Amino acid sequence: MLMKADIRSNTVSYSHSQTESSIKFISVFLQRLCFHLLQFIIAAGPSKHLCANRYISGSNSISRSVCPAVRKLVMAPKKFFLALIAVSTVSLLLHHGGHLNLTLETFWMGCPPSTIFSNQNSNRPSVKHTSVAFLKTHKTASSTVQNILFRFAERNNLTVALPITTCEHQFCYPRPFSIHFVHPHTSPPDILTSHLRFSRTELKRLMPNNTIYITILREPGAMFESLFSYYNQYCLSFKRVPNGSLEMFLAEPWKYYRPEEKDSMYARNTLTFDLGGDKDRRFSEAAKYAKRFAAEMENVFSLVMIAEYFDESLVLLRRLLSWDLEDVFYVSLNMRTPDSKSSLSSENTAKIRDWNIIDSELYDHFNASLWRQLKALGLACIDREVQLLRQARERLVRSCFGGNLPQLRSAEQITNKDLRPWQPSAKVAIVGYDLPNNLTTKGHMPPRDECLKMIMPEVQYTKLLLRAQSLRYRKRFSPRGSQLTTRPVGPVRVHKDPISPSLIPKTLETLARSTKGVLPPV
Known part of the structure; x- marks a missing residue:
């Protein structure tokens, strides 16, 4: 007989651990992406030498198609760094969201707090x-x-x-x-x-x-x-x-x-x-x-x-x-x-x-x-x-x-x-x-x-x-009376x-x- 509050479905627990692993994988992937983007922008150097860089070297056809896009990105550093910050932020939220007491329900469901029927101010009743x-x-x-x-x-x-x-x-x-x-x-x-x-x-x-x-x-x-x-x-x-x-x-x-x-x-x-x-x-x-x-x-x-x-x-x-x-x-x-x-x-x-x-x-x-x-x-x-x-x-x-x-x-x-x-x-x-x-x-x-x-x-x-x-x-x-002990x-x-x-x-x-x-x- 299931009698304790912390006994949950093994199905849910198993699936929960799978999702946590997936989130960690995505977080690591985004962090590595940020790292390689930084490497790329540093190694690219001045825009006039961009297409000679080893990151985009190759056939002439590839260079002709890739160089304009890469040159445009590097010549707009504000947009690049804004994108970099956005990717980093998402990565940090995925990695540390649990320490901030955030739940996937908060992000994915897009729903008001579960305290809709009360006057509580917390995001989730305890x-x-x-x-x-x-x-x-x-x-x-x-x-x-x-x-x-x-x-x-x-x-x-x-x-x-x-x-x-x-x-x-x-x-x-x-x-x-x-x-x-x-x-x-x-x-x-x-x-x-x-x-x-x-x-x-x-x-x-x-x-x-x-x-x-x-x-x-x-x-x-x-x-x-x-x-x-x-x-x-x-x-x-x-x-x-x-x-x-x-x-x-x-x-x-x-x-x-x-x-x-x-x-x-x-x-x-x-x-x-x-x-x-x-x-x-x-x-x-x-x-x-x-x-x-x-x-x-x-x-x-x-x-x-x-x-x-x-x-x-x-x-x-x-x-x-x-x-x-x-x-x-x-x-x-x-x-x-x-x-x-x-x-x-x-x-x-x-x-x-x-x-x-x-x-x-x-x-x-x-x-x-x-x-x-x-x-x-x-x-x-x-x-x-x-x-x-x-x-x-x-x-x-x-x-x-x-x-x-x-x-x-x-x-x-x-x-x-x-x-x-x-x-x-x-x-x-x-x-x-x-x-x-x-x-x-x-x-x-x-x-x-x-x-x-x-x-x-x-x-x-x-x-x-x-x-x-x-x-x-x-x-x-109680053997000595008709009173029940307090239910713990x-x-x-x-x-x-x-x-x-x-x-x-x-x-x-x-x-x-x-x-x-x-x-x-x-």
Whole structure:
């Protein structure tokens, strides 16, 4: 189990050392170039004897083509020495940049400092933020974000708040969150990321005062289609529709929907319900209520991610928390097979948005908010960092799967039971991944355990964390009382190179120009 902050991907470390070697090579090359240029100008002598010099002697044709250019250069000493100074400066920066506390992110990314969300003046915060509460919403790629947070907590020896066993892997959802739903072996927590219905009062009782709150939303049309498919056998509002037809439900939703039923939150304004709001506000009041509710959420959440722009959202998340690039590597989890998905017409999308009017208003509000933050940072900067994230993530993922991209498999095809995703019903197939049996961890390969955790489904990972944290709890429990010893978790220091230089593409031309993110399938 990865439990220390300084345990980083061997892939990143290996590539980092390669890039440092490349930088040193370029630096030495530029220094030698400066030396030979100085030798040349000294040896050239007066311009009238220039072409007789041994540096440019040779055939008449070469002399005729080279001499005018060389003579022009020597006769413009100011330009020559300016060029010499420029080359020398670049060489010194490359050679001594590390001693000046400069990073490649500062030069190559061309981005504002990562303190964009704070009033700090330093170019890079010195401490990673480790108190995070993530409101895990339904069918929004939130399982992928949860996995990122789970792995970060393990690497940095943090405590993750987990549900009591009677609540299974959720905090007794759909009941409003209570501090009593938290397993005593996982408190006081640093990270909270399992499903719950938001209660600001109860979370403030549980989490540290400096906790950063984040969540994620998804376009209501695609989200509702996913909800209808995923919970078709659990939500009675969906189950009573003939032939499980989404079109029939949208034609007459009030014919099937019962707001008082247990699982009705999946059938209308699910995002609003997860956030603690009123999903059944009267239609005439819905628009005003949505605006007021969005303003309330603005005061709670420092970042609201958008699933359709997942990687762009991760860029903002990384900067908000002062995390390293490798802290937000991921593999998309909890995905359906293509035949479980239905394409939506524009007419049905409009019907879904009307039926989920509060969710639609919330999504539009926070989608606009996300893009204001992205534009404030600079779209060119965001595009470069997104491409850097995707390239680095692909390298790590390939190294975990024997040099290939992972292949989605059905639960029956996955040999490791710890990697088999939960199946909601026989009508919906959730796919996952399986690690190659011959995977080794030699050389620059990441540890097998790290690869395993990156593709582990929520249910199994939650159980694994609870076992580990319960063991830690018992070791620290005082025999003479019920008080825990203080958790010895200090600040997590940021590495000198927040974005590993080895993962930077060789040329900027290789970067994609589109800023649209890739939605992890759900």
